[in-house]
Amino acid sequence: MKQFLRKLAGPILKPLETGEVGANYKESHRAILNVVGVLFLILSGFSVFILNYTGELGALIPVLAFLGIGGLSLIVGTLGSDVAVSKMWGNR
Secondary structure (H helix, E strand, O other): OHHHHHHHOHHHHHHHOOOOOOOOOOOHHHHHHHHHHHHHHHHHHHHHHHHHHHOOHHHHHHHHHHHHHHHHHHHHHHHOOHHHHHHHHOOO
16 A cells, blocks of 8 residues: 555655665654644644635635645655655755
């Protein structure tokens, strides 16, 4: 199942998985990336609630931003290799 999901998320993961693992990579970075992804998805859900409550179309911008950041973080945190997680953190 994981291989199928990795294949499905290939266009997102391929650019992040080129290169090598950064010197400052720690295993906890993956867990933190997943937690941050969940928090952004919660913010996205709250923004959808506000969008429904106010009816303003401008509230769609935070929904899309939080959903995109949260989704990307969860995809890389759960399906990505150590190289991809290291690139998300910055391998300086």
